[in-house]
Amino acid sequence: MRISRPFTRLLSGVAAIALLGVAAACGSSADEATENPYNLLRPGTLRVGTLSDAPPNVYLKDGKFTGFDNDLLTAVAGKVGLKVEFVGTEFSALLAQVNNHKFDVGSSSITITEARKKTVDFGNGYDFGYFGLDVPAGSPIKSFAQLKGARVVVVQGTVQDDYATGEGLDPVRVPDYNGAINQLKAKTADAWIAPAEIGEKSAQDSGGKIVLAEKQLGSAPTAFAVAKGNDALRELLDKGLDQVIADGTWTRLQEQYYPGRAVPDTFKPGSGNVTFPPVKAAGSTNPSATPSTTPSA
16 A cells, blocks of 8 residues: 555654654653652652641740741751651651651651651651650549559550550540540540650640640650651751751750650660750759650650
8 A cells, every 4th residue: 555645754753743742752851850859749848747836845826837846847958958848647648648648747756666667768867756645634643554454545557556555555546635634624635645745845834734744755856757768858957957956956946845854765766867056954864753755746
């Protein structure tokens, strides 16, 4: 069969357009990788999942997300040339949301655990912590050893939840810190196992309705969470973290949000190779505090 020249020219034109399309697609992919090397939802901006009700770690004040963790992340992002956009969520959903790319980063005093490493990757540790026991004022409960048979409340998905379950306490799970605080105030719960800094601040703000009965030092650090496999972003945040440790920002924020809290000799923030200005503390870490694997969220 003889093919006319016009038809041949048409086929050549279609082929040329197809090749241009492939080239354009490849070029677009290359440009995107160049413009967004850290696989962010929006190039140049970290979309961060955080909480609104957990002072002094992460909370809302005058419509702005703040607290130690969030102020630290803002400083880290500034060092590496990124902006930050904070979005409120519940802790129980946060890690899955990070790994599903709803958020670029999770910031919520997240304790590194082996179980959580199966869902997200963690940067270097930026804080240590205690876990605390909050009870209603006048409660006979003074220690963790007295919780058997008590109605204990925890925030779902936290390491406090893991601890209570492991101790056979059959905890009441709530989605956020306000839910736990309200149960203590109403005396519908006998005790709340909380990150100690959050528990202590909640007690101070309760008007005498809540007291911090006991606290214990944790052995695992807290860190920012990123999606599994996003090594470029994780390494970038680790770089920025070391910079804000070295320039004194980390020390300043420690003193601002945790006044009087001593830094344990065993804790080295960031890569562990950076010298930071000493944190002013009221005294040394309580030597009788029992090491635990459940310091923060």
